[in-house]
Amino acid sequence: MSQFNIAVIPGDGIGTEVIPEGIKALEAAAAKHGVELNFTHFDWSCETYHRTGRMMPEDGLDQLKQFDSIFLGAVGFPGVPDHISLWGLLLPIRRAFNQYVNLRPVRLFEGLQSPLANKQAGDIDFYVVRENVEGEYSNIGGIQYEGTDDEVVSQQSIFTRKGTDRILKYAFDLAQSRDKKHLSSATKSNGLFHSMPYWDSRVEAMAERYPDVKVDQFHIDIFTANLVRMPEFYDVIVGSNLFGDILSDLGPACTGTIAIAPSANINPEKEFPSMFEPVHGSAPDIAGQNIANPIGTVWAAAMMMQHLGCDDMHDTIMGAIETVIRDQLALTRDMGGNASTQELGQAIADII
Amino acid sequence: MSQFNIAVIPGDGIGTEVIPEGIKALEAAAAKHGVELNFTHFDWSCETYHRTGRMMPEDGLDQLKQFDSIFLGAVGFPGVPDHISLWGLLLPIRRAFNQYVNLRPVRLFEGLQSPLANKQAGDIDFYVVRENVEGEYSNIGGIQYEGTDDEVVSQQSIFTRKGTDRILKYAFDLAQSRDKKHLSSATKSNGLFHSMPYWDSRVEAMAERYPDVKVDQFHIDIFTANLVRMPEFYDVIVGSNLFGDILSDLGPACTGTIAIAPSANINPEKEFPSMFEPVHGSAPDIAGQNIANPIGTVWAAAMMMQHLGCDDMHDTIMGAIETVIRDQLALTRDMGGNASTQELGQAIADII
Ligand SMILES: CC(C)[C@H](C(=O)O)[C@@H](O)C(=O)O
Numbered sequence: 166m167s168q169f170n171i172a173v174i175p176g177d178g179i180g181t182e183v184i185p186e187g188i189k190a191l192e193a194a195a196a197k198h199g200v201e202l203n204f205t206h207f208d209w210s211c212e213t214y215h216r217t218g219r220m221m222p223e224d225g226l227d228q229l230k231q232f233d234s235i236f237l238g239a240v241g242f243p244g245v246p247d248h249i250s251l252w253g254l255l256l257p258i259r260r261a262f263n264q265y266v267n268l269r270p271v272r273l274f275e276g277l278q279s280p281l282a283n284k285q286a287g288d289i290d291f292y293v294v295r296e297n298v299e300g301e302y303s304n305i306g307g308i309q310y311e312g313t314d315d316e317v318v319s320q321q322s323i324f325t326r327k328g329t330d331r332i333l334k335y336a337f338d339l340a341q342s343r344d345k346k347h348l349s350s351a352t353k354s355n356g357l358f359h360s361m362p363y364w365d366s367r368v369e370a371m372a373e374r375y376p377d378v379k380v381d382q383f384h385i386d387i388f389t390a391n392l393v394r395m396p397e398f399y400d401v402i403v404g405s406n407l408f409g410d411i412l413s414d415l416g417p418a419c420t421g422t423i424a425i426a427p428s429a430n431i432n433p434e435k436e437f438p439s440m441f442e443p444v445h446g447s448a449p450d451i452a453g454q455n456i457a458n459p460i461g462t463v464w465a466a467a468m469m470m471q472h473l474g475c476d477d478m479h480d481t482i483m484g485a486i487e488t489v490i491r492d493q494l495a496l497t498r499d500m501g502g503n504a505s506t507q508e509l510g511q512a513i514a515d516i517i
Numbered sequence: 518m519s520q521f522n523i524a525v526i527p528g529d530g531i532g533t534e535v536i537p538e539g540i541k542a543l544e545a546a547a548a549k550h551g552v553e554l555n556f557t558h559f560d561w562s563c564e565t566y567h568r569t570g571r572m573m574p575e576d577g578l579d580q581l582k583q584f585d586s587i588f589l590g591a592v593g594f595p596g597v598p599d600h601i602s603l604w605g606l607l608l609p610i611r612r613a614f615n616q617y618v619n620l621r622p623v624r625l626f627e628g629l630q631s632p633l634a635n636k637q638a639g640d641i642d643f644y645v646v647r648e649n650v651e652g653e654y655s656n657i658g659g660i661q662y663e664g665t666d667d668e669v670v671s672q673q674s675i676f677t678r679k680g681t682d683r684i685l686k687y688a689f690d691l692a693q694s695r696d697k698k699h700l701s702s703a704t705k706s707n708g709l710f711h712s713m714p715y716w717d718s719r720v721e722a723m724a725e726r727y728p729d730v731k732v733d734q735f736h737i738d739i740f741t742a743n744l745v746r747m748p749e750f751y752d753v754i755v756g757s758n759l760f761g762d763i764l765s766d767l768g769p770a771c772t773g774t775i776a777i778a779p780s781a782n783i784n785p786e787k788e789f790p791s792m793f794e795p796v797h798g799s800a801p802d803i804a805g806q807n808i809a810n811p812i813g814t815v816w817a818a819a820m821m822m823q824h825l826g827c828d829d830m831h832d833t834i835m836g837a838i839e840t841v842i843r844d845q846l847a848l849t850r851d852m853g854g855n856a857s858t859q860e861l862g863q864a865i866a867d868i869i
């Protein structure tokens with residue numbers, strides 16, 4: 166019997182509401198497929214910050230290191246500045262555990278209404294492969310002449326060949342494994358003078374090793390426009406930390422609700438635990454109302470089991486998500502229904 | 518009789534096809550309102566680059582300085598890397614002439630079909646106010662260990678208090694002048710550790726001086742999602758150079774075609790000429806086919822005349838654009854018709 170130890174960090178806001186539904190689905194699928202899952206909860210959050218001055222304990226990363234996987238809700242809440250909360254919890258985990266791939270599937274499900282006119286299930290079906298540990302997300306920089314009219318703030322992005330090539334390789338491999346074999350790279354080499362021309366040159370170099378993959382590139386501005394005009398064009402999208410972040414929120418918005426989108430922070434070499442979370446944030450505006458959509462979290466749970474080698478659990482969970490949406494069994498408000506977070510979570514677990 | 522000297526730079530690709538239509542509209546409106554316009558053409562482009570090794574002559578900026586205004590088509594063409602062409606022509610003009618405001622209206626016209634379901638004319642009607650001379654668009658940075666596996670590329674963004682406050686002031690003033698008095702700021706303070714928390718703090722400081730303006734802010738990822746989900750929510754959007762660039766391509770895409778969107782690069786103090794151009798680029802894929810939509814350029818021409826104090830010319834040109842679209846008189850392919858660039862341009866001039 167396979168056995169996995171999972172670190173669970175519900176975090177803030179609706180993170181604490183959707184994570185239990187993810188666990189419900191995992192437990193149902195584990196029972197069905199004879200897998201043993203042990204969950205250890207960590208209450209690290211903005212609330213912890215208020216109490217202790219830290220988002221997680223000093224040895225937090227050490228504590229997490231021993232787990233097979235990390236299951237995270239959402240981080241950030243009014244009262245703690247976003248750059249403090251995120252650089253105190255989510256971002257250090259991605260970096261310390263070398264989770265350099267952020268894999269985000271985007272799919273229009275049967276039963277959901279796209280905000281785009283005339284789009285059917287199947288029309289939107291692509292992956293965003295986002296670089297997850299370097300690039301624009303950086304705490305290198307600072308401020309000079311602080312507090313005066315002469316204030317100057319510098320913010321650096323760092324792109325390494327190692328960091329760029331490995332995410333490109335992952336994306337090209339993924340594209341090669343798919344029917345369309347089509348990779349689209351996000352750039353902005355006309356405005357960002359150093360980083361993006363470099364990115365483009367590495368795409369070009371990598372493309373030579375994948376002659377069967379059709380490659381194109383779009384500046385991020387027109388890329389966002391294209392996602393709205395012709396989402397069916399895309400198959401695998403690769404982008405830097407920032408551009409991948411943007412496209413993987415916009416993409417799901419085109420599928421009806423960003424709340425169903427999952428995010429897998431993967432260390433492909435499995436030297437460290439990977440981390441699975443919904444794309445959505447802590448959503449303070451709807452927190453505490455039991456109306457948050459848990460599907461992003463449940464889908465993230467499915468991706469986690471796939472990463473751990475349990476494809477059957479993945480498939481079972483995905484099947485349940487598809488059924489509950491297609492048959493409109495219990496949809497939350499964002500999907501046009503009026504089910505609660507728990508009712509939707511329970512419906513998924515029941516199907517499993 | 519007012520008289521203005523206009524520098525015209527058609528540039529590359531469809532830039533050379535749409536600019537003549539913009540001039541047609543300007544000449545018709547000038548004749549009607551008794552204004553004298555003198556156009557001086559500059560053939561600066563990627564073609565010039567191939568011939569001379571420069572996008573514009575060494576004294577190019579000096580030549581432009583004496584004009585009342587600059588009317589630009591599009592810059593960039595395959596064969597010259599984008600960062601070379603743009604940093605050799607468009608971006609130096611924005612900077613040298615302190616055109617720190619990039620004003621981009623976004624509007625769904627009667628007669629155009631939004632790619633968003635169930636949106637009517639009037640549902641989308643906002644301005645993007647984009648910082649236009651500093652921020653992420655920067656040639657500060659470089660590469661170390663070039664050509665080896667250890668390559669590291671650094672790319673800096675620079676935000677100054679002066680540069681940040683003046684664009685925010687412009688945006689707040691604009692918001693205050695409108696019915697909704699609603700300003701939305703684009704940020705990403707959870708990922709970009711220095712620049713965006715700084716941006717947010719300046720928004721907060723400026724907001725205190727505009728108690729009647731309703732202010733909110735969104736991280737750029739969810740901002741793009743929101744534009745698709747609820748474009749009617751927005752009134753005035755303010756963003757950094759990069760974020761403003763993205764939102765002002767995505768916004769027009771939601772109005773049916775980005776080809777109608779204009780871009781005013783404004784030096785509000787009028788120390789230097791301002792520059793007016795369509796948002797779209799040189800579009801090499803459709804260049805030379807006489808199918809490019811000239812409306813973005815004609816609208817930019819209208820904004821130019823408004824900036825020069827000729828509100829009546831602005832209104833006349835805008836009225837003609839509205840009529841030609843509403844009555845479907847001569848629409849190009851991107852708007853669902855089959856008129857040529859020239860037929861559409863002529864239809865607008867005829868109405869004027
Ligand atoms: C061509 C490019 C440098 C330019 C920009 O990003 O500013 C364009 O996209 C625009 O929006 O005017």
Ligand SMILES: CC(C)[C@H](C(=O)O)[C@@H](O)C(=O)O
Nearest residue numbers: 251410428444446707708738
């Ligand atoms: C919360 C934030 C730092 C995070 C990111 O930008 O990476 C989130 O938007 C995401 O996409 O996972």
